[in-house]
Amino acid sequence: MAFTLYSASKKAASTAGALAIATTLWAMPSTAVAQDEIDCIFPFWFGFAPVFVAQEEGYFESEDLVVKTSFDNDRANVLPAMSNGSIDCTMRTIGETMSRPRTADTTGTVIGTIDISVGADGVVAAGDVQSVEDLVGKTLAGEINHPGTTLVQHALSEIGKSIKDVNIQLIATDDSAAVFEDESVSAVATWEPMMSSIVRSSSREGAHLLLTSADYEGLITDVIIVRTEDLEENPDKYAKFLRGIYRAIDLYKTDPDRFIEISAPFFDTPAAEMKASLEGVKYTSYEESQSYLPGADGEGKLKEVFDAFNKINIALDLQDGPLEYQPFVDGSLLDGLFDDVER
Known part of the structure; x- marks a missing residue:
């Protein structure tokens, strides 16, 4: 090779928008009072728009959760920030998430899916x-x-x-x-x-x-990754985060135009351009995410994708060796996520 x-x-015109706002930090007004806070950094990609919709629609606020976000496409910046506790969360494809410099000991646990490239x-x-x-x-x-x-x-x-x-x-x-x-x-x-x-x-x-x-379909799946140590100490905080995201995805399923109207400005992108790009994206609902992650019914559909990337990444020299599926992928928060909680 x-x-x-x-x-x-x-x-690419969309790149100009990414560069213009790549360092923008966005969050709820400072006057808000909340019990929990999550700092999340992820690439400039429309697939992660549910986070912005959840914030604008008040889904996080209803959970007493503050979510701060910024764009950064470079994993070389994101992984160290998660390791030292500067951030709590990121999102990207499962294949990228598995690649070097990740090892079996690197912090980061997959707790849900958010979109699939189709x-x-x-x-x-x-x-x-x-x-x-x-x-x-x-x-x-x-x-x-x-x-x-x-x-x-x-x-x-x-x-x-x-x-x-x-x-x-x-x-x-x-x-x-x-x-x-x-x-x-x-x-x-x-x-x-x-x-x-x-x-x-x-x-x-x-x-x-x-x-x-x-x-x-399913090979290029974007997942939600959170800092393992914080997840173990504060699982309820991340359950709130997941509920907000899946409620936002519910809105996309029922009213995609409103979803795009809300989220397009955060990407500095015309709504029509975002709508066209999302034709190749499938947001995963709560139920679909349950089917991908390990649960009572088995290991989930993500196991097949994970195994495929153990081979793909080694062939591309992106991994030193195979990684273990569990506990790196943990679907436990999805079990009963909306029990007795508004959806």
Whole structure:
């Protein structure tokens, strides 16, 4: 597997919004009085909008919970902050969560799911690449831990190949549109809205979607991770957090336009753009999250995804070895989460 580096100017309009507010700290007014507080940092991604909706709709306030948030895409900042107790919570894909520098002793427990990519992540390829097998010996540009790259590794493993059979050109995902104009690059790992934009606007004839998260629903799942030590001491605080998120997701299921109207300003994004991007996202309801995490009925659907990423991440050199599913993934808070509590 060959690695090269490539850089280009940033193209995505959504990135400008992310950079503009990446350091913004947002919370309830300081006059509010609450019993519990959670500091949560997560990437600039529409899938995490339920947190903002829960705050604006008063779901957290009704639980006497203050939630402070900020955007940070870099796990290298987030993991140390969680380890030293500066933050309590983060959210990202299960595959990223499992990757280095996490070890079996690293703090952080998965307590719920929040969304599943069902087409929002993928790979755009040139016209001469009509199957994943066609990528063998050619160049794929992307970040090594990007969902699109992990999808390629998973798909190659199904035909007895691996990412080692592909030349990887390391780039920033934000540069994928510009990089794809280079005809030496056969495919790029990217996400919406850039993914569709590249297919529509590329000067390269035959540009198309080679692979998306819709082909492997559930593989790219965003999870809620909290500081293990604080979870053990204050489980009720995180139950409040989960209830707020799942009530917000209920609103999306019944009135998506209102949900988007509330949350789009926090991403400095037009509602129409956010709505289009969310077409490739499936928010997981409380009941769906229960089906993914361990419970009385078994290990949950996330176990299969977890096992897949133990293999994917090792193949991509993102893990030193397999991780144990439990207690890293803990569904106990979901049991009876809404018993005798308003939903």
